[in-house]
Amino acid sequence: MQREQLSIPKILLYILIALLIYVLQTSLFGTWSIRGYHLDLLPALVAAAALLDGPVEGVIIGITVGLFYDLGFIGIDGLYPLFFLIFGFIAGEMSRLTLSGSYVSMVLMTAFEMIVLGLLRYFSYLLPQAGASFGLVLRQIIGGTLLACLFCFIVYWPMQKISRKFANR
Template identity: 35%
Template sequence: MNQKLSAGLRTALCILLLALAYVLQTSLGLRISLFGMHIDLLPLVVAAAGIVMGPGAGLACGLAAGVLYDVSGAGIEGMYPFYYMICGIVCGLFRGRFNGREIRGTMLCSVCIITVLAVLRYLFYFQFGSTGILPFVRDMVLQALLAVVFSPLVLVIVRRISGRKKPKAAVLPPDA
């Protein structure tokens, strides 16, 4: 990618990546699953965009991811855009904490996004249905493991979109 791209164009490319990931994971012919769990790539893209490009891009990608979930009719209207916007902003705010260790930050943020959303879904459905805790925990752990496995791949793609190379590790001053 050309490093002269504007921040808006980079964010638009990330949103296009979100749309592509959404189409791949929801199309009937390409249901990607491991261990019986379907892979959810949208939280990974939101986390990577926030970590690599900052809170503004995280907000925009979070809004786009939430709208894509709302379009599918997967939950309460407006909840997903609000949730993913907050997640994208928080990931972007933690961007400085992971200098030189973006892969850890993306993995951690992805797992947190997926886990908190799973807990919210469980608490909501627990009121209206009878779902056991063990299947819920199993599914949540498997989703988190899949997020850890696929986060590096998504991070590499988002870095390419942002025009950044792998950051150099922070150099610590010698002890005096």
């Protein structure tokens, strides 16, 4: 079995995009609200990296995105990097077995990822700490997921261009 080469410049560009999205999300996007929902594009980064390039890139970007979540959001420390690491690996393996690196696959994986992440947040933090209503939280999860799926092209297009550029080498 032949081992794939890991492109450090490609990974650094992905991390730079993740940092840019994180800064935009915590500053500009954080103040915007569309019908009561906030735009969260960080999970789309993990899905795009995993589907376009495989499990190694999915894991690296997953850990990066998880650390950004731990820096900027309330929750259990260490839970986000672990979740995104596992998701990046599984999505990368699925891209090799069944899914293509297409935009539709990325949107579906992002939706699945955000729903699972929202439920994980609810059962690990919101329910025990705040006693939040499941119906209200589910409404926020679904609305936020739909909003992210509408705008995840912002993440997919630059990452696809980077992936294609480094695939030719």
